[in-house]
Amino acid sequence: xxxxxxxxxxxxxxxxxxxxxxxxxxxxxxxxxxxxxxxxxxxxxxxxxxxxxxxxxxxxxxxxxxxxxxxxxxxxxxxxxxxxxxxxxxxxxxxxxxxxxxxxxxxxxxxxxxxxxxxxxxxxxxxxxxxxxxxxxxxxxxxxxxxxxxxxxxxxxxxxxxxxxxxxxxxxxxxxxxxxxxxxxxxxxxxxxxxxxxxxxxxxxxxxxxxxxxxxxxxxxxxxxxxxxxxxxxxxxxxxxxxxxxxxxxxxxxxxxxxxxxxxxxxxxxxxxxxxxxxxxxxxxxxxxxxxxxxxxxxxxxxxxxxxxxxxxxxxxxxxxxxxxxxxxxxxxxxxxxxxxxxxxxxxxxxxxxxxx
Ligand code: KG4
Ligand code: ZN
Numbered sequence: 001x002x003x004x005x006x007x008x009x010x011x012x013x014x015x016x017x018x019x020x021x022x023x024x025x026x027x028x029x030x031x032x033x034x035x036x037x038x039x040x041x042x043x044x045x046x047x048x049x050x051x052x053x054x055x056x057x058x059x060x061x062x063x064x065x066x067x068x069x070x071x072x073x074x075x076x077x078x079x080x081x082x083x084x085x086x087x088x089x090x091x092x093x094x095x096x097x098x099x100x101x102x103x104x105x106x107x108x109x110x111x112x113x114x115x116x117x118x119x120x121x122x123x124x125x126x127x128x129x130x131x132x133x134x135x136x137x138x139x140x141x142x143x144x145x146x147x148x149x150x151x152x153x154x155x156x157x158x159x160x161x162x163x164x165x166x167x168x169x170x171x172x173x174x175x176x177x178x179x180x181x182x183x184x185x186x187x188x189x190x191x192x193x194x195x196x197x198x199x200x201x202x203x204x205x206x207x208x209x210x211x212x213x214x215x216x217x218x219x220x221x222x223x224x225x226x227x228x229x230x231x232x233x234x235x236x237x238x239x240x241x242x243x244x245x246x247x248x249x250x251x252x253x254x255x256x257x258x259x260x261x262x263x264x265x266x267x268x269x270x271x272x273x274x275x276x277x278x279x280x281x282x283x284x285x286x287x288x289x290x291x292x293x294x295x296x297x298x299x300x301x302x303x304x305x306x307x308x309x310x311x312x313x314x315x316x317x318x319x320x321x322x323x324x325x326x327x328x329x330x331x332x333x334x335x336x337x338x339x340x341x342x343x344x345x346x347x348x349x350x351x352x353x354x355x356x357x
Contacts (some may be wrong), residue, residue, distance in 0.1 A: 005314025008091030009083025021318035026065035048086030077317020081337030136275030174229030190245030
C-alpha cells in the first residue's frame with residue numbers, strides 16, 4: 001500500500017511516499033528556517049506564502065525520488081490540524097485537489113498523531129499499551145495509548161510548549177533561532193548544576209507541565225547577576241553556557257520526571273518520545289535511563305523524523321485508511337484540533353490495562 005503524505009502545518013512544506021505504513025520510499029522537506037530566522041520566530045503570513053510556492057515542487061520531488069507514478073498511490077494523507085490556518089490550508093487544498101483529480105482516497109491526519117507515528121520506521125513494532133511524550137515547538141503532551149488510534153491526554157502544558165521555551169530562552173540569552181539545537185550545543189559545554197531551577201508543580205496536583213515561569217526565572221537570574229547575553233557571531237561566555245545547561249536540565253527533569261510518575265501508575269509496555277525536542281540528546285539519555293529502570297523499551301525517531309516531516313503523516317494516514325476511515329472533499333483546516341478519543345475515567349482505564357509483569 002502506497003500513501004502520499006503532505007504536511008504544511010507550520011514552517012515546513014513536506015511530502016513523502018510511504019509503503020505499507022513503515023517503509024519510506026521518499027521524504028522531501030523544504031524548511032523555512034532561514035526565512036523566519038531574521039524575525040526570531042515563525043511569521044504566519046510569510047509561512048503560508050512560502051508553502052504556496054513550495055507545495056508543487058515538493059510533491060513532484062517526492063514522486064520523482066520514489067520513482068513512483070502518481071497513479072500508483074493508494075491514498076493521500078494530509079495534516080489538517082492543529083497548526084497555523086494559512087499554512088494548513090495550503091496542504092489541505094492541494095491534497096483535496098489531488099485526491100479529486102486522481103480519484104484516490106483522502107484522509108485528514110492530526111499533526112500530533114503524526115508525531116506519534118514517527119517512531120514506526122526505525123524501531124520494532126510498538127507494543128500496546130504505550131505512553132507517548134510528544135514534545136515540539138507547538139505541543140507538549142503525554143498520551144496514554146491503550147491500542148493503536150486510541151488516545152488520552154494524561155499530561156499537557158498549561159502555557160508554553162517545551163520547544164517554545166527553548167526558543168524563548170535562546171532569544172533571551174542571545175543565542176539565536178531556532179533555540180533547541182543552539183541551547184543543546186552550548187549546554188554541552190556548560191554545567192547543568194550551575195543554577196538550580198525548580199521543576200514547576202501544579203497547584204491542583206495534576207501531572208501537567210508549565211514552562212512560562214522558567215522564562216521569568218531565567219530572565220530574573222540574568223538581570224540579578226548582570227551577566228551579558230551572547231552577541232551573535234561570537235562564542236557565548238561560560239556563564240551563558242552554564243545557564244543554557246541548567247535550563248535544559250530543568251526542562252528534561254520536568255518532562256522525564258512526569259513521564260516516570262505517569263508510567264508507574266499506567267504501566268505501559270512501550271515509551272515513545274517524539275517531536276522536534278526529541279532531537280535533544282540530553283532528553284534522549286534521560287528518557288532511555290527512565291525506560292530502562294521501568295524495563296520497557298523507549299522508541300525515538302531519528303532527528304530528521306523528529307522534526308516536522310510528511311512520512312509520519314503518511315504512516316498515520318495509512319493506519320486510518322486501513323481502518324476504513326476516509327475524509328471527503330469538505331475536509332477543512334482545524335487550527336486547534338485535539339488528540340483525545342478516550343473519555344473513560346482513569347481507574348476504569350487502568351483496570352483494562354494488561355500488565356507486563
Ligand atoms: O516538531 P517540530 O519541528 O515543530 C512543531 O511541531 O512544533 O519542533 C520544532 C521545535 C522547536 O521549538 C525547536 O527549538 C525544537 O523543536 N528543537 C529542539 C531541538 N531541536 C529542535 N529542542 C531541544 N533540543 C533540540 N536539539
Ligand atoms: Zn510538529
